[in-house]
């Protein structure tokens with residue numbers, strides 16, 4: 015599924031209206047109706063209303079009696095009623111016992127059928143822009159479904175223009191009760207829900223004046239809030255939340271998923287996200303060259319060309335699936351190398367060799383029978399040194415991928431060590447952990463260019479060192495930073511953290527949402543490094559391996575949590591076993 019910025023959304027909207035000739039008011043009508051349908055489904059689900067609730071879950075029409083008990087539906091004037099046509103043959107006339115088969119089915123808009131409409135009274139907070147316009151359309155459809163609706167304008171309705179003004183007039187013509195916020199602390203206790211149609215992709219900066227007051231009041235009310243397009247107060251591009259920002263139970267995102275809904279803290283304000291089509295052709299995004307995606311199996315297969323089935327050739331052998339070399343571990347952190355190496359095997363590479371400082375090697379014999387160990391030289395105390403880089407290059411000569419960094423620690427002339435490996439390794443290179451901290455101290459843009467991909471896998475702190483900013487600054491706009499860094503440096507960047515971002519030098523970007531906070535545990539990153547290396551060894555491209563690796567890592571973490579019964583108790587070895 016595509017991810018868009020506010021500006022990209024406006025561009026796609028403009029193309030739809032100007033090039034395809036689909037009127038803006040039609041898009042807004044579709045948007046408002048979609049919002050109303052999702053609010054009705056929310057109400058039906060919340061009220062546990064069986065018949066109508068079921069009916070509204072899907073797009074199919076409801077099948078139910080239109081007898082008493084469905085006031086809402088009657089009010090909706092849209093119902094599917096089964097009626098026998100008078101005079102048609104009945105069971106008795108043919109002597110067989112048969113119920114009268116209905117001859118006439120009148121289906122209706124099940125998604126606009128509210129089970130207990132009479133119990134609902136929704137307040138629509140209306141901004142002055144098109145987000146407000148969407149809310150006004152939704153208000154009409156909610157009213158049609160028999161739900162009581164009241165409008166509260168943030169600013170004078172006279173200040174609305176264009177399609178929003180049209181919707182203002184339509185709502186007034188329908189007699190929807192309306193008021194203008196006049197300051198103070200409004201009391202929303204009498205409502206069953208609030209539709210936040212204050213600010214959408216046209217917002218700039220922190221909510222001001224009445225908008226801020228109404229957002230705060232909605233959050234204080236304790237009522238469920240549904241947000242039109244994005245929670246008001248959220249930065250649609252970065253996921254930053256201004257003060258105040260709506261805390262939504264449901265966000266009905268229009269046309270395309272906004273980037274800010276998938277990055278924290280914004281992702282924590284959206285509640286359940288539903289992306290609804292409003293008539294903008296989904297193919298436009300690809301035609302316009304948009305290349306940011308929320309990672310789904312379809313994106314893996316259709317956009318990245320990854321064979322998620324990971325089928326194996328019947329005549330495959332160890333050589334078919336590649337050989338991983340991991341240069342990792344040191345006296346105090348040998349486990350990191352073991353985790354990375356084992357993860358690469360679990361990911362399906364044919365062979366894995368773990369290169370360690372010679373002093374450690376005897377201590378590691380048998381640590382993992384499937385692994386091969388290699389003496390990479392190093393110091394007598396089991397630490398790495400610059401000369402060991404040449405040993406690593408010799409070992410890498412016949413390997414399909416080299417991963418460096420897990421548990422290597424910092425050592426004298428470690429920058430020379432990394433530069434030798436960076437410039438000398440012909441196979442794809444995965445750089446993680448302390449190798450990233452070393453890289454951060456190097457002007458590696460001056461190093462000899464590489465012909466095969468480099469994948470960097472920093473967590474936010476390591477990224478902060480790579481870029482020379484604070485971790486807070488890294489987290490402010492993860493997607494924007496990852497994209498610019500990958501492009502400028504010509505590397506594939508995996509910016510780890512909640513909803514990991516993977517960016518490619520060619521501008522492609524993917525946000526992954528598999529995994530859980532229990533994976534924030536020592537060795538989890540080493541495991542990811544091994545997974546990515548294991549996929550590279552099997553012939554995936556750099557970006558494919560980085561994206562699929564992050565995806566699999568998260569899925570394995572989820573599976574490990576199920577196996578452990580609790581995400582909290584998951585450790586890196588569990589993730590490996592769950593691959």
Ligand SMILES: NC(=O)C1=CN([C@@H]2O[C@H](COP(=O)(O)OP(=O)(O)OC[C@H]3O[C@@H](n4cnc5c(N)ncnc54)[C@H](O)[C@@H]3O)[C@@H](O)[C@H]2O)[C@H](O)CC1
Pocket residue numbers: 023024026027041042045141142143144145146148212213214215216217218219220221222223225242243244268269292
């Ligand atoms: N673009 C599309 O494809 C479609 C968009 N739709 C909806 O329209 C909004 C975007 O509408 P827009 O008019 O551009 O902006 P907003 O409605 O978000 O209004 C902003 C409005 O509020 C004022 N304002 C801006 N920032 C602040 C602030 N920090 N504090 C207070 N006030 C602020 C400013 O004056 C603006 O006029 C989009 O989200 C969709 O909901 C339709 O769905 C159709 C397709």
Ligand SMILES: [K+]
Pocket residue numbers: 145210211212213214241242243244245246
């Ligand atoms: K909104």
